[in-house]
Amino acid sequence: MAEHLSDEEQLESFKRWFKENGLSTIVVVVLAAGGYFGWEFWKGYSEKTAQAASVIYQQMMDTALVDPGKRLNDSQKDEIGDLAVQLKKDYSGTQYARYAAMLLARLAVEDGEFETAAEQLHWADKGADEGLSLVIGLRLARIEAARGNIDAAIEMLDIEDAKTMTSAYSEARGDFYLMKDDRDSAHSAYLQALQSVAQNDNQSRSIIELKLKHVAPISENGSDSMGASSENNE
DSSP: OHHHHHHHHHHHHHHHHIIIIIHHHHHHHHHHHHHHHHHHHHHHHHHHHHHHHHHHHHHHHHHHOOOTTOOOOHHHHHHHHHHHHHHHHHSTTSHHHHHHHHHHHHHHHHTTOHHHHHHHHHHHHTTOOHHHHHHHHHHHHHHHHHTTOHHHHHHHTOOSOOGGGHHHHHHHHHHHHHHTTOHHHHHHHHHHHHHHSOTTOHHHHHHHHHHHHHHOOBOTTSBBTTSOBSSOOO
8 A cells, every 4th residue: 555655656756747848848849859859850951952052063064174275265254143143142151152152263363353353353352261261352452462462462462360361361462562573571571481382382472482593682792692693604
């Protein structure tokens, strides 16, 4: 009898506990399960979205592929523009949409449409990760320089840490200073670029060395600061 009463008491205790906590417990379980299945659904959706966007972007790249020295015709530009609009409208959250905007910016620069190019790059920069944002920043600075805003372009690249873009940023500043005929500042910028270029990037290193030699100050004995003599020694 005591055991029976104990069971009834336990049942009543459980009922009271469930009345007080049962609903919240169910809600927690449902939310946890919903979160898991929601995440799985989102992953699947994101993968499908990325795949669809990649197909469209590949079409853009195929259309943009031309032989060296040749330019896209109007029909190719129109096709690229239509595909880019589709990516930016239907897949705006993907990297492919940002790459599409950057390609449109490049084509706009080739046509001298700097305002359009800047607009496309600013669009691509929204939500971009740090690495891509640094690349976009360099292209925006070059556009400003091409528009004649050289001081603004230099200021845009004067950041504390450009990470893997440090050498490219310094080289671009050197180019901008040279546009102002400020050879000393250009030399300093190119020197910084050379010091920070990746060890295995031989092509960039060679180009920077050529630029550095071009602006190297001439010493009194006729040799530049890199040790190149202006006279032929027998």
